[in-house]
Amino acid sequence: VVNRENPLENIGIDQARQVFTGRTRLWSELDAGFGAIQVITREAGVGVRNALQQAVMGRRRFTPTAIVLPGNREILEEVAADPLAIGFLPASWLDDRVKALTLEGMSHDWVALNVPGYPAVLPLFFVTPDDPSPEAAALRDFVAGEAGAALLTGRYGLPGYASP
Incomplete structure (x- = not known):
């Protein structure tokens, strides 16, 4: 900038x-x-x-x-x-x-716009163990669901995310 x-x-x-x-x-x-x-x-x-x-x-x-x-x-x-x-x-x-x-x-x-090739991207990862605690699983499910996607897209302009 x-x-x-x-x-x-x-x-x-x-x-x-x-x-x-x-x-x-x-x-x-x-x-x-x-x-x-x-x-x-x-x-x-x-x-x-x-x-x-x-x-x-x-x-x-x-x-x-x-x-x-x-x-x-x-x-x-x-x-x-x-x-x-x-x-x-x-x-x-x-x-x-x-x-x-x-x-x-x-x-x-x-x-x-999710167009590949932009050279400076900072990816976000959400990682949990295979068998997360109920709280971690609930947070993971929220982030991967519609409400979480809307929140991330609105705040960070993120077009997509990987499901759990």
């Missing part, structure tokens, strides 16, 4: 890798205005950062000049306030204060 005022609309995986590692340091290198790029990231080990790490970064490290924030709300607010910032958020956190870039020409909406 970038600030609403940023002219950038799309970023390729290689470009994103260069930005998040600090090899691309100026917005002008992306034909997206002027000024130094400010990378905003979550702390290591967080699911959304892990998804970006797998999809974009590989074994490369984030730029040491990145601002590391403790939550998605903080990233949203920082990117909204800083016209030079770039960060990443789960689609469920997007609002009109920031602009979601397409990645390799694909919108995050492709995930919600």
